[in-house]
Amino acid sequence: xxxxxxxxxxxxxxxxxxxxxxxxxxxxxxxxxxxxxxxxxxxxxxxxxxxxxxxxxxxxxxxxxxxxxxxxxxxxxxxxxxxxxxxxxxxxxxxxxxxxxxxxxxxxxxxxxxxxxxxxxxxxxxxxxxxxxxxxxxxxxxxxxxxxxxxxxxxxxxxxxxxxxxxxxxxxxxxxxxxxxxxxxxxxxxxxxxxxxxxxxxxxxxxxxxxxxxxxxxxxxxxxxxxxxxxxxxxxxxxxxxxxxxxxxxxxxxxxxxxxxxxxxxxxxxxxxxxxxxxxxxxxxxxxxxxxxxxxxxxxxxxxxxxxxxxxxxxxxxxxxxxxxxxxxxxxxxxxxxxxxxxxxxxxxxxxxxxxxxxxxxxxxxxxxxxxxxxxxxxxxxxxxxxxxxxxxxxxxxxxxxxxxxxxxxxxxxxxxxxxxxxxxxxxxxxxxxxxxxxxxxxxxxxxxxxxxxxxx
Numbered sequence: 001x002x003x004x005x006x007x008x009x010x011x012x013x014x015x016x017x018x019x020x021x022x023x024x025x026x027x028x029x030x031x032x033x034x035x036x037x038x039x040x041x042x043x044x045x046x047x048x049x050x051x052x053x054x055x056x057x058x059x060x061x062x063x064x065x066x067x068x069x070x071x072x073x074x075x076x077x078x079x080x081x082x083x084x085x086x087x088x089x090x091x092x093x094x095x096x097x098x099x100x101x102x103x104x105x106x107x108x109x110x111x112x113x114x115x116x117x118x119x120x121x122x123x124x125x126x127x128x129x130x131x132x133x134x135x136x137x138x139x140x141x142x143x144x145x146x147x148x149x150x151x152x153x154x155x156x157x158x159x160x161x162x163x164x165x166x167x168x169x170x171x172x173x174x175x176x177x178x179x180x181x182x183x184x185x186x187x188x189x190x191x192x193x194x195x196x197x198x199x200x201x202x203x204x205x206x207x208x209x210x211x212x213x214x215x216x217x218x219x220x221x222x223x224x225x226x227x228x229x230x231x232x233x234x235x236x237x238x239x240x241x242x243x244x245x246x247x248x249x250x251x252x253x254x255x256x257x258x259x260x261x262x263x264x265x266x267x268x269x270x271x272x273x274x275x276x277x278x279x280x281x282x283x284x285x286x287x288x289x290x291x292x293x294x295x296x297x298x299x300x301x302x303x304x305x306x307x308x309x310x311x312x313x314x315x316x317x318x319x320x321x322x323x324x325x326x327x328x329x330x331x332x333x334x335x336x337x338x339x340x341x342x343x344x345x346x347x348x349x350x351x352x353x354x355x356x357x358x359x360x361x362x363x364x365x366x367x368x369x370x371x372x373x374x375x376x377x378x379x380x381x382x383x384x385x386x387x388x389x390x391x392x393x394x395x396x397x398x399x400x401x402x403x404x405x406x407x408x409x410x411x412x413x414x415x416x417x418x419x420x421x422x423x424x425x426x427x428x429x430x431x432x433x434x435x436x437x438x439x440x441x442x443x444x445x446x447x448x449x450x451x452x453x454x455x456x457x
Contacts, residue, residue, distance in 0.1 A: 007064075007065060007400075008061065008065070008103075008107060008192075008193060009189045009190050009191070009192040009193050009402075010064060010189065010192075010400060010402045010407060011060065011061040011063075011064025011065045011106070011110065012057075012060070012061065012064075012103075012192040012193070012196060013064070013192065013402050014060035014061070014063055014064045015053070015056040015057045015059070015060030015061065015102075016060075016192070018049060018056055018060075019049070019220070019320040019321065020320040020321040020327075021049075021320075022046045022049035022050055022224070022320060023046070023224060023318075023319070023320025023321070023327070023330065023331065024046075024320065024330060025042050025043070025045045025046030025049075026042070026043060026046030026047065026050070026224050026334075027046075027330050027331060027333075027334065028042040028043075028046075029041070029042035029043025029044070029045075029046060030043075030333055030334065032333060046224070047225075050216065050221055050224055050225065051214055051216075053098075053099050053102065053200060053221060054081060054085070054097070054098065054099050054100075054101050054102035055078060055081055055082075055102060056102065057099050057102030057103050057106055058077040058078055058080065058081035058101075058102040058103075058105045058106040058109070059074040059075075059077045059078050059081075059106070060074070060077075060106065061077065061102070061103060061106025061107060061109075061110060062074050062076055062077030062080075062105075062106045062107075062109035062110045062113065063077070063110075064106075064110070065106070065107065065109075065110025065111065065113075065114070066110050066113045066114065066117075067113070067114050067117075067398070070113065070117065070131065072113065072117070072131040072132075072134055072135070073109055073110055073113035073117075073134065074109075075135055076109040076112065076113060076134045076135040076138040076139075077102075077105055077106045077109035077110070077138070079135050079138060079139050079142070080105035080108060080109050080138040080139065080141065080142035080145075081101060081102055081105045081106075081142070082142075083139055083142035083143060083146060084101055084104075084105055084142040084143075084145045084146040084149065085097075085101060085146070086146070087142070087143055087145075087146025087147060087149075087150060088101075088146045088147070088149040088150035088153065089150075090146075090150070091146075091147065091150025091151060092150050092151075092153075092154075095149060095150060095153050095154070095157075096215060096217075097149060097153060098200065098201050098217035098218070099196065099200040099201060099217065099218070100156075100201065101145075101149065103196070104145060105138075105142060105145065108138065108141050108142075108145070109134070109138045112134055112137050112138050112141065113131075113134045116133050116134055116137055117130060117131050117133075117134055118130060119133050121133070160201065164202050164203060167202065168203070171311070172308040172309075172311050172312050173308070175232055175233065175236070175304075175307045175308050175310075175311045176304040176305060176307060176308040177304065178194070178198055178233060178304070178307065179236055179237075179300075179303045179304035179305075179306065179307035179308070180300045180301055180303060180304030181194060181300075181304075182194060182195065182300075182303065183285075183296075183299060183300035183303045183304075184297075184300045186282065186285060187289060187296075187430055188430075188432070189402070189405070189407075189430075189438065197218075198218065198219055198233045199218045199219050199220035199221070199233065199234070200217060200218035200220060200221055201217050201218045202217075202218050202219060202233070203217070203218065203219065203222055203229075203230070204216070204217055204222075205221075205222040205225055205226075205227035205229075205230065207225045207226055207227075219231065219232065219233040219234060219318070220234065220318055220319075220320075223316070223318035223334070224318065224320075224334070226334075228316060228336055229316070230316060230318065231315070231316030231317050231318045231335065231336070232307070232310070232311045232316065233307070234317060234318045234319055234323065235307075235310040235311075235315045235316060235317035235318070235323075235335070235341065236303070236306040236307030236308070236309065236310035236311070236315075237279070237303070237306070237307070237319075237322070237323035238310075238317060238323040238328055238341045238345065239306045239309075239310070239341060239344045239345035239347075239348040239349075240281075240302065240303050240306050240323070240348060241275050241276065241279045241281055241322065241323045241324055242275075242276050242279075242323070242324065242325055242328065242345055243276075243345035243346060243348050243349040243352075244299075244302060244303075244306065244345075244348040244349055244351070244352040245272060245275045245276075245281060245284050245285075245299075245352070246272040246273075246275060246276055246349070247348075247349035247350070247352040247353040247356075248284075248299070248352045248353065248356045249268040249269075249271070249272040249284070250268075250353060251352070251353045251356035251357040251360065252264070252268060252287075252288070252356065252360070253265055253268050254357065255356075255357065255360040255361070255364070255365070267287070268287075270283075271283045271284040271287065272284065275324070276324060276325055277324050277325050277326060278321070278322060278324040278326060279319065279321065279322025279323045279324030279326075279327065280322060280324070280404070281322075282404040282405070282440065283404060283427060283440075285299065286404075286427040286428040286440040287427055287428075288365070289428055290428045290429075291365055292363070292365050294359075294363070295356065295359070295365075298355055298356075298359070299352075302348065302351060302352060302355075305348075305351075306344070306348050309344055309347075310340075310341070310344060313337065313340050313344065314336070314337055315335075315336065315337045315338065315340050315341055315344070316335055316336035316337065317331065317335035317336075317338050317341060318331055318334070318335070319331060328341070382424075382448060382451055383448070383451035383452050383454065383455040384455060385424055386406075386421075386424060386439075386448060386451075386452055387452060387455060387456070389416065389417075389420040389421055389424060390408060390410060390416065390437075391410065391411075391412070391413075391415065391416060393456055394411075395410050395411050395412065396408065396409075396410060396411075396452075396456065397409040397410060397411060397435075399449050399452045399453050399456070400449060401445040401446045401448070401449035402445065404440055404441065404445050405430075405438045405439065405440050405441065405445050406438065406439040406440075406441055406445045406448055406449055406452075407436070407437075407438050407449075408436065408437050408438075408439070409435060409436055410435055410436070410437060411435065412434060412435070413431055413433075413434055413435060413436065413437040414431075414434045416437065421439050425441060425444075426439050426440060426441055427440040427441070428440040
């Protein structure tokens with residue numbers, strides 16, 4: 001189950017990767033950059049994505065779960081979604097599952113693809129065998145899902161509404177819990193699942209588009225639909241990613257022995273600037289996650305604190321990708337009280353620096369020894385080196401990657417040496433089970449995964 005949830009978390013990144021362009025298009029349609037027909041076109045293009053998130057999730061998750069990332073799985077996910085929605089709305093037109101129906105049908109389509117994409121039918125039905133069979137069996141499954149949703153989804157919806165009310169009722173405490181859990185789940189790769197609830201399902205907002213009344217679900221979707229009450233579950237990430245982690249980097253640098261500061265400075269400057277500009281924090285977090293988990297716990301708690309303080313200050317800001325400087329500027333005019341994020345960021349930077357610097361004085365770390373975070377591999381031999389470190393071709397079952405991690409399914413990972421991966425540039429290694437391993441490589445993870453797949457052909 002843990003491995004399955006990880007696969008879903010990874011697959012969620014495919015549809016989520018589309019959101020930055022949607023957010024940019026909505027921003028360009030705001031009216032202050034372009035006006036008239038051009039602004040309307042930009043706004044309509046952006047809203048077309050946000051109003052069809054369930055379809056994006058169905059296609060993206062099915063594609064992401066398929067063994068060889070085949071497009072026919074995505075087609076099956078789309079067909080399944082359209083059928084399931086039509087069925088449950090025929091039974092009860094008040095049912096609205098939001099992105100959940102996309103997630104459900106995406107998972108079903110992906111699993112059915114993996115099970116049936118090589119199926120052989122009798123010769124007179126041979127045309128419908130193999131990959132062509134996947135949309136067919138998915139369509140039949142979608143009818144069942146639609147019927148069940150039509151009659152029973154209101155029970156699940158009541159539970160979701162109760163959960164939403166409980167979280168909202170907790171106010172800043174609920175936001176603190178979410179922010180802390182968001183960081184704590186990163187090592188397991190399950191934070192995407194948590195985010196999908198808060199960003200795409202929590203809370204509803206009705207708005208008009210082209211004369212039609214639509215409903216946006218979740219903090220992120222509501223923010224870009226124009227809901228001024230949305231943004232509480234996003235705005236507090238800006239002070240952490242733009243100010244907090246870079247300040248922690250300064251403290252780490254000052255606590256590094258002078259003989260290693262040159263290398264430490266180059267590494268820390270790179271990961272801190274990535275966090276500030278884009279909001280991608282994993283390369284930074286995995287520098288110290290395994291060596292100093294207590295420091296990561298402090299980071300998680302401070303993230304929760306930042307989100308709670310942002311809500312206390314009534315700051316509403318959102319992002320299409322992550323809480324970096326780019327999103328801060330692009331979505332500035334859609335936000336409420338965005339300037340307050342700057343003094344809050346300075347305050348969080350002070351806390352990050354002070355706590356990190358003081359605690360490292362009591363518990364010194366050597367994060368930048370000669371075997372850590374150093375790429376010793378020529379790119380041409382990169383795939384071969386990783387295959388060897390993974391126990392050889394015969395030990396590899398499946399190769400995958402998300403934004404910063406190489407995700408491998410192996411026959412046995414228990415005998416693999418972490419030092420071998422660090423010598424290849426890894427920032428850290430996670431072993432959820434004896435058959436799975438995650439290697440944190442930063443943004444080159446996808447490139448390495450493709451090279452490994454090519455070498456294994």
